Amino acid sequence: MFRYYYGFDIYYLVLILPAMLLGLWAQARVNSTFNRYSHVRCRQGYTGSQIARRILDANGLTDVRIEGIRGNLTDHYDPTARVVRLSDSVYDSPSIAAIGVAAHEVGHAIQHANSYAPLTIRNAIIPVTNIGSKLSIPLILLGVVMSFQPLVTVGIVAFSLMAVFQLITLPVEFNASSRALATLNGEHYLDEEEVYGARKVLSAAALTYVAALVMSLAQLMRLVALFGNRDRD
Numbered sequence: 001m002f003r004y005y006y007g008f009d010i011y012y013l014v015l016i017l018p019a020m021l022l023g024l025w026a027q028a029r030v031n032s033t034f035n036r037y038s039h040v041r042c043r044q045g046y047t048g049s050q051i052a053r054r055i056l057d058a059n060g061l062t063d064v065r066i067e068g069i070r071g072n073l074t075d076h077y078d079p080t081a082r083v084v085r086l087s088d089s090v091y092d093s094p095s096i097a098a099i100g101v102a103a104h105e106v107g108h109a110i111q112h113a114n115s116y117a118p119l120t121i122r123n124a125i126i127p128v129t130n131i132g133s134k135l136s137i138p139l140i141l142l143g144v145v146m147s148f149q150p151l152v153t154v155g156i157v158a159f160s161l162m163a164v165f166q167l168i169t170l171p172v173e174f175n176a177s178s179r180a181l182a183t184l185n186g187e188h189y190l191d192e193e194e195v196y197g198a199r200k201v202l203s204a205a206a207l208t209y210v211a212a213l214v215m216s217l218a219q220l221m222r223l224v225a226l227f228g229n230r231d232r233d
């Protein structure tokens with residue numbers, strides 16, 4: 001059975017390969033969209049970090065800090081340290097892409113402050129998801145070797161936790177982006193045309209989370225197809 005999991009099978013062809021292509025396409029799209037709009041300067045001239053500071057302060061989050069971080073598209077909000085970290089191409093850049101990403105990360109800080117339910121659930125299941133993703137394949141293989149199907153089932157359920165995590169990530173990400181665009185538009189940080197560009201950047205970023213979920217579901221379906229109903233044999 002080992003050779004099936006690590007080898008090439010029909011489920012790899014019809015499930016994993018299409019999901020992989022979707023993931024690569026989504027990644028290429030977010031890179032090209034970000035790159036395009038990182039060369040378009042917004043008319044107001046605020047940088048990513050300035051916009052982040054303004055939106056945080058306007059929401060009473062004066063104690064949430066903003067820091068720079070190395071790398072490309074490494075921007076995130078750290079709920080433990082309560083810090084918005086912005087990458088080099090966002091922190092000091094007055095581009096539409098930078099403004100969009102900065103406002104999105106601040107959206108996560110506002111979700112955190114408001115105890116936005118999907119974010120709370122997502123953070124709560126992270127430890128379980130981590131354990132599940134480490135144990136799932138060893139459990140499945142052990143179950144197969146021992147010909148003990150309940151162990152295989154537990155392994156598959158453990159693997160499915162990753163998909164659950166990625167599913168809950170979607171409303172968190174979509175909500176952070178819609179908050180960001182509403183604020184940028186409502187507070188007139190960006191005009192209509194600029195908001196359109198920021199929306200394209202954030203939509204492209206959101207698609208990578210959809211692609212990650214599709215990949216997990218494809219892997220899960222393949223595991224079920226290969227190991228799920230062996231009692232039938």
Ligand SMILES: [Zn+2]
Nearest residue numbers: 104108173176
């Ligand atoms: Zn996000």
